[in-house]
């Protein structure tokens with residue numbers, strides 16, 4: 634496989650990063666993940682806006698323009714012809730010796746991108762399990778930081794509990810998953826946590842909110858509690874690579890009857906219909 638690294642495509646085995654890269658030493662960097670259906674990046678501008686915002690928030694200069702990213706995707710595609718793919722973008726503040734928390738000004742960011750195979754979800758309504766856990770992460774979860782230890786620890790604990798994803802809360806207020814956003818449905822109203830500094834503003838989250846509004850479903854972006862979650866009619870999670878996954882059980886407790894609810898199923902159908910389609914040749 635190949636990676637795009639600082640301006641050139643190289644075989645992955647030959648891609649070299651400095652041992653003094655601040656991404657390696659401090660997790661001083663940000664990332665982005667863009668799903669590509671039939672060669673077409675989905676919600677590309679929204680992903681780019683989030684990427685550019687993450688860079689601004691951590692004061693790393695934007696090293697690659699949107700137009701350039703589209704060229705890089707085409708170059709990567711030329712080396713790995715994948716029908717559907719996931720674009721991974723990784724940008725760190727750069728490399729510097731000796732190690733020093735405070736970065737020097739004008740460092741050259743390290744930029745890396747890969748394409749990997751992606752199987753778009755088939756839209757199974759089989760409900761999944763999640764595990765309730767305290768959110769121990771930092772207070773700027775709106776930045777898509779490559780520092781993911783808190784997310785990884787939660788993910789491993791969820792797996793040990795037989796779940797597909799942690800469901801994180803702070804003092805009883807539901808935040809998000811380790812790599813997903815959560816929604817509940819109560820009395821036909823779709824509810825999800827507000828896009829503040831406690832969650833990553835998921836691109837899928839935003840798209841699902843738009844689809845819901847377009848289809849006459851009432852939506853509320855507001856804090857909701859663990860108690861509301863357990864009393865909900867429906868629950869699901871969203872992410873770019875998993876789209877919408879119905880959640881039937883949280884920490885062993887059923888949500889309603891534990892099945893995929895009608896609003897979740899409707900949104901799953903709307904979502905599938907909104908994905909980029911294969912271009913007819």
Ligand code: PMP
Pocket residue numbers: 666784809810811812813814832833834835836837838871872873874
């Ligand atoms: N929250 C976190 C912490 C995530 O890592 C992700 C996935 N990157 C999401 C939410 C979902 O975001 P998106 O819909 O943009 O994939």
